[in-house]
Amino acid sequence: MNTSDLYTESELVVIQADLSMAVGCTKVVNEVTSGFGGIDILVSVVGASSAPSGGFATLSDEEWQKELNINLLAAVRLDRGLLPGMIKQGSGVIIHVSSIQRRLPLFEATLAYAAAKAALTTYSKGLSNEVGPKGIRVNTVAPGFIETSAAQALIERLAKQSGTDMETARQALMDSLGGIPIGRPGRPEEVAELIALHFWFLTEHSQSTEVSM
Numbered sequence: 001m002n003t004s005d006l007y008t009e010s011e012l013v014v015i016q017a018d019l020s021m022a023v024g025c026t027k028v029v030n031e032v033t034s035g036f037g038g039i040d041i042l043v044s045v046v047g048a049s050s051a052p053s054g055g056f057a058t059l060s061d062e063e064w065q066k067e068l069n070i071n072l073l074a075a076v077r078l079d080r081g082l083l084p085g086m087i088k089q090g091s092g093v094i095i096h097v098s099s100i101q102r103r104l105p106l107f108e109a110t111l112a113y114a115a116a117k118a119a120l121t122t123y124s125k126g127l128s129n130e131v132g133p134k135g136i137r138v139n140t141v142a143p144g145f146i147e148t149s150a151a152q153a154l155i156e157r158l159a160k161q162s163g164t165d166m167e168t169a170r171q172a173l174m175d176s177l178g179g180i181p182i183g184r185p186g187r188p189e190e191v192a193e194l195i196a197l198h199f200w201f202l203t204e205h206s207q208s209t210e211v212s213m
Contacts, residue, residue, distance in 0.1 A: 019046050020070040022077060029081030038085030043195055044075040045097045048150055049113035053161055056111055064112050071116035076123065083131065090135040095195055096124045100144040104177050109154060117142075141195055145177055147185035 015031050017024035032039060048070050051063045075096050086092025098121045105114030121140055128138035145151070147170075159169035174180045 019074040025074060025077035038089065039082055041093045042078060042082055043095045044078060046074045047071050047097060049110045051112050053109045053157060055107055059112050067112035067116045071113055072119050075120060086136050087131065087134050092136045094138045096120055096140050098140050098142040100142055100177060102142060106176055143186060143191050145174055145180060145185040146188060146191055148188055
């Protein structure tokens with residue numbers, strides 16, 4: 001069975017690739033292009049931080065590059081590979097998932113992540129200005145504190161560092177982000193629902209919008 005057969009027989013295709021590396025992004029672009037011929041919608045949700053706690057002094061050049069690779073350059077590389085097909089067909093939607101930390105950085109643990117997401121937001125706005133006249137919508141979704149498995153690991157790390165329990169560390173993290181009115185972090189499925197709503201119900205006049213949650 002070749003790649004094109006796989007795409008026609010299955011509703012869902014999983015491509016395993018490390019998007020923090022250029023070779024991983026190239027693999028995704030090549031397989032999507034060969035299987036589909038192109039795409040109509042690209043949602044870049046990749047984001048993570050493995051940097052050590054301790055503020056800016058603990059962040060080496062290597063740590064900075066890791067954060068930029070996964071939180072900024074993954075989206076840039078996928079756009080570079082898949083956007084030309086959208087331009088050729090005269091339509092398409094790109095949604096970049098940024099973060100509340102683009103404006104409220106947590107310097108103790110995720111400063112490099114926050115800086116990379118701020119850069120992603122700026123890049124998105126610039127890209128929108130360039131490709132909007134060609135029929136491509138580029139929008140950004142900026143979630144607040146979403147309790148993913150990675151966020152839980154961060155809470156555990158902060159609890160251990162401060163000598164507190166998980167609940168205290170979770171509350172301290174919420175407070176550092178200005179508080180959360182509903183009293184709890186968001187859930188991954190809520191972000192997915194917002195992205196779906198953002199795509200299906202916003203018109204072509206929503207070019208270069210940013211939705212925070």
